[in-house]
Amino acid sequence: MKSKSLILFLAIVLLISFFAYIAFFGLNIGKYEIVPATDLIKLGLDLRGGVTVLLEAKDKPDDPVNDEKMERAVATLRERIDTLGVTEPVITRVGEDRIEVQLPEIQDPDRALELIGQTAQLEFIEEETGAVIITGNDVKKAQAEFAPSEDGLGQAPVVAFELSPEGAKKFAEATERNRGKIIGIYLDKNPISLPQVKSVIPDGKGVITGSASMEEAGDLATLIRAGALPVPLETLSVTAVGPQLGANSFEQSVDAGTIGILLVFLFMIFYYRLPGLVADITLVLYLTLTLFVLAALKATLTLPGIAGLVLSVGMAVDANVIIFERIKDELQLGKTLRASIESGFRRAFLTIFDANFTTIIACAILFYFGAGPIRGFAVTLIVGVIISMFTAITITKIMMKLLTQGGLLKGMKYFGERGVK
């Protein structure tokens, strides 16, 4: 009986260590490979770097914002962002009239913000009268290419465009009318090129000069191709995290958290001795399960999320502390150790449940109202609290019982109680 219990205890410890090892380091046996759970958890943009932009559609009195326009705006933005070649861009509508754009690990935030921020209303304007001849809607195709530069000496990047049949017709008439004069090409009322009409253009094909680089010409072509936003979008907030800075904060925070957690482990052993060690083993399982659950939920780990995770360890200890103190109370009433453990766990359960449920209430509210990284904090804390209740109540109990049956855990003094009555 004694040795059987101890073997079982050791088996549990080994199993927990095994799971913990997989969670942090993964496993690779022959052709089977298990990726570490830590690799499956997505990092927030504050840790991996990237740009988050919150945009709001501006109502015009005669042209209110509606669902259909917002959807078109999202599609337009998506097309523009595709040229950036960002992996996993996320474009989501927030509420009625807002759009959030997330671009992970982007190297050149300036260019991205240029592309996102513009309404991109393209207009060809007759200089003499100020009349708009054609707009971006009349453009069928636009692409960047090299063309002989105006001085004839080299090649310059341009945007070659092709108009729709109606556009071509309007353009032909306008070039006829304005021969020798200037037709300005404007983007959001800013002139990008002011060419002089040399001859009539009947086929609706032409080029826009004035781009400084091929990349700039490419972006302009994208803006024209994707078309103008159906509603002007105002930038409410921009967050850009440099990838290197993000990686640094991830490393440093994980280190800080690890040290904090190790100190808690030491404290528990110092104060509660053998049961303290049991609590620590349970905490390892707790951390492991939390990582697996976060990976399974596809949760995003943010910087405050790491804080939440570390904090939740401090709080997870609480369930164990409540149980151990409860067992001591029962022992003081003169019960046997086995009976004390049994009733200690039973009576501690409701206390632990009530105490943790309020944390869940607070975190749920935080999740509902919070934004971005703060949500990550709420999620890790909720997951942490639930799992800590489970591990403390089940695993700690089983291990404590096995230790008692194995004769390693005998009485009061094993709970670090000094001055026993």
Added chain:
Amino acid sequence: MKTLNVMGYKKIWFGISLTLLAIGLVFLLINGGLNLGMDFTGGSSIHANIGKTFEVSEIRDIMDKYDPSATITHAGQNKDQVIIRTKISFDNEKRIEIMKAFSDKYSIEAKDISFESIGPTVGKELAMQSLTALLLAFLGIMIYVSFRFEWRFGLASLTALIHDVLIMVAAYAVLQIPVNSTFIAALLTIIGYSINATIVIFDKIRENIKSERSRKMDYDSIVNVAVNQTLTRSINTSLTTLITIFALYFLGVPAIKDIAFPMIVGVLSGCYSSVLLASPLWVALRRRFKVS
């Protein structure tokens, strides 16, 4: 073991709390309110890893053109990073200019620079949402405790919670640390955390009332016994939580410090209010509103 006479010295506990809150209020009046950060007022922040030591005046020279009132602080373990905060929400053009000035002077790349810019609209919403969230949290917890225990326990724990929130606000009023959304997150976490300890104690009080031994005891003694029975737990749990938060505070990056600091204040206040304030409040309520 020495016991803590919670009920006997209740005037002292309340006195200490009221004094701290009064100090907070005075500072609040002197400073004309809290120092609201960019999350609430709108504004910009730039965090750059310069990679070598630098003088604040060098950065000031760059920033003067854009906002002479910008706050500039060192960050990072080797003091080789800078954090600049301004109340102006820079547009893309201005931002690119500033970034260029930095990369020209210190030859750093985009990957070493973070920036954030928030317009005033978002800030106003955040203030509204934060208040709603706080009220909802208070309400939710009050209802839950009243449902699981009874309304006097609910009201007493709610008062202790409001105390903790006010202490945290007082700390920010005195130190004039910018209040941002992380502060709100810390407030809500502390609300969830502090009630934890209160519930454990109330649970013990309720249990003791039912027991044989307490038949001849008055409420003061019942509370004293219950608080002392749970004292080890109250202290140990606060200690383990504090250990982790202190590690984050001393070893973490600025963004983590922003959330760790208010939590340190909150955990200390939460421990204090749960052990020393909540139960005497409950006894007072119990006497005032007797069960018929």
